Amino acid sequence: MVDLWERVPVAGLPADFAEALATLDHDRLKELLTSGQIPAGVYGRQIVQLRGALPLDDPIFAQHRGWSALSYGDWDDLQRCVDAGPVDPHELLSLRAIILAPLDRSHVGEAHTYASAILEAWDCKLSQSQGRFRRFARRTLALPVDTGGRPDVAQARHVRFRRLQDVLILAKQEAIGGRLEVAEGLAREAQRLGDEGDYFRPFARDLERLVRLARGEDERSALEFMGRLREPRGPAPLIAIAWLLDLAHLLALRADGSLAEVAALVNTIAIRLCSPRFEIQTEAWRIAAELHAGNTASVRDLPGLRVQSGGTSPGLRSLPEFLSAWAGEDPDGFELSAQLARASGQLWLQLSALAWLAALRPRPRDLRRLCLFLEASGWRRLPFVSRDIAARAAIALVEGGHRSRAIVELASASGRPKVALAVAETHATDTRAPLGARRAAVEVLHLIGVGRGRAALRDIAHGGDEIARLATDHLSDGHGTTGLSEREMEVVDLAGRGLTNREIGERLSLSRHTVARHLANACAKLGAENRAEAAVRVAAMRGR
Incomplete structure (x- = not known):
């Protein structure tokens, strides 16, 4: 595990900065620090650690060194910086109070300036008040930059950084408590903002990948942000823990050990920062x-964690209660965690709890909420919801009388072909179901293809409506000796050549979501664990 407190080499930093620091050329140092030539987002721990060695005989130096002390949880040095008279001691002291606040800390109030918005953002982060954080993120886009009186801030660089940060914050908040479609679009936009080489750009790329996975796509490409974290130009500990915690629920959708790696790292950071609210969050993620x-x-x-979180905010209580319910498959526990998640704006956790409730104890109110939230949010794979539980939840929704494209896609993304087929058949043959849901169902029947799938398509094709015509069109797409349709064969073949879902979609004029479904159904038919194994099996069947 990477040690973010370890001293990093300074190779690659501007030579004039290193020289000015070595010779204590105050004028040159101030010029470089306030010009935006050495942004922390680009140089990461290299510059943050060097700023920690600045002298304290100037307010600008004291402010920059104070930020370095905050980033590393060096509270003694932070006090020395405050005593030396920085440009804005209130900012440093307020952030220290928020980070070190006890578990029952109340929020700081709604921000009306960008300076106060920084404090509100950090308090939302520490208390896991995600609903308030998402509303804050939307307001922040309209707040003017008010750093004109700050001699320690490079104005042009700050505006570029703020745009990147604000868009990316809103993207991750949408991925926590809003619409995944919006989160994906904002994450793509963030990749073009800020400075070239900023460590938030790989974070934005990872966020886009993970959101696509949550939306049901077969997105398994390698993540970048953890690799950047290990580099000297990766973020300092405080930034690392703040941003990694907001990826954790999405990492739970992967089976590559990335969640365990992140959970161990943020837990270590929280302990070294001595932050009670960070500690309780990271302990929950470790478990x-x-x-x-x-x-x-x-x-x-878990019992000790639940006792500690008992008197805290709903956001800090929700995950421990969910984990306890998960460990014991306790419907009452899932109901409590869903209520806490709703109160704190953690839609992803509310959805996961509702999916478990649908599978274990389906009730009309819970089923109605689950269907509504799936439709509105775009979630198709849910954290800590196994394939079997997702399949059972989809069946419960259908049996409860619900018809929705989201239900069809939830069943399809569960990786259980029999359940996907049953749910799709019910939707396709129900003339009262929404047209979009019936179209999606016919598409699933076509992708599954063999046996009951084609039989269902033949039955549907006897009708006289648009869905019947769509079924007729799909029936003309036959299946070969592999049991796959021609389209599935094409998709698997291109995937075997190393093309991503996006590249396959561009070549075949398909959406990434359709490509993902083709791959998922091909893997199910072939009994393959992943796209690479499916490609190998198809090649073997063809006698390559």
Whole structure:
């Protein structure tokens, strides 16, 4: 595990900055620090650690060194910076108070200036008040930059950074408590903002990848941000923990150990920062990662965690309560965690709890909410919801009388072909179902293809409406000796050549979501674990 407190080499920093620091050329140092030539987003821990060595005989130096002390949780040095008279001691002291605040800390109030918005953002982060944080993120886009009186801030660079940060914050908040479609679009926009080489750009690329996975696509490409974190130009500890925590729920959708790696790292950072609210969040994620990996021994840590979180905000209580319910498959626990998640604006957790409730104890109110939130949010794969539970939830929704494209896609993304087929058949043959849901159902029947799928298509084709014509068109797409349709064969073949879903879609004029479905159904038919294995099996069947 990377040690973010370890001293990093300074190779690659502007030579004039290193020289000015070595010779204590105050005028040159101030010029470089306030010109935006060495932004922390680009140079990361290299510049943050060097700023920690600045002298304290100038307010600008004291402010920059104070930010370095905050970033590393060096509270003694932060006090020395405050005593030396920085440009804005209120900012440094307020952030220290928020980071070190006890578990029952109340919020700081709604921000009306950008300076106060920074404090509100950090308090939302520490209390996991995600609904308030999302509303804040939307307001922030309209707040003017008010750093004109700050001699320690490079104006042009700050405007570029603020635009990148504000868009990316809103993107991750939409991925936590809003619409995934919006999150994906904002994440793509963020990749073009800020300075070239800023570490938030790989974060934005990872966020886009993970959101596509949550939307049901077969997105398994390597993540970048953790790699950047290990580099000397990766972010300092405080920035790392703040941003990684907002990726954790999406990392739970992957089976590559990335959640365990992130959970261990943020837990270590929280302990070294001495932040009670960060500690309780990261302890919950440490236990979640172990349960996710099948290590039930961590269940013994849950009672203590629940006691600690008992008197805190709903956002800090929601995940411990969910984990306790998950460990015991307790419907009452899932109901409580859903209520807490709703109060704190953690839509992803509310959806996961509702999916478990649909599978374990389906009730009309819970089913109605689950269907509504799936439709509105775009979630198709849910954190800590296994394939079997997702399939059972989809069946419960259908049996409860609900018809929706979201239900069809939830069943399809569950990776259980029999359930996907049953749900799709019910939707396709129900003339009262929404037209979009019936179209999606016919598409699933076509992708599954063999056996009941084609039989259902033949039955549907006897009608006289648009859905019947669509079924007739799909029936003309036959299947070969592999059991795959021609389109599935094309998609698997291109995937085997290393093309991404986006590249395959561009070549075949398909959406990424359709490409993902073709791959998922091909894997199910072939009994393959992943796209690479499916490509190998198809090649073997063809006698290559």
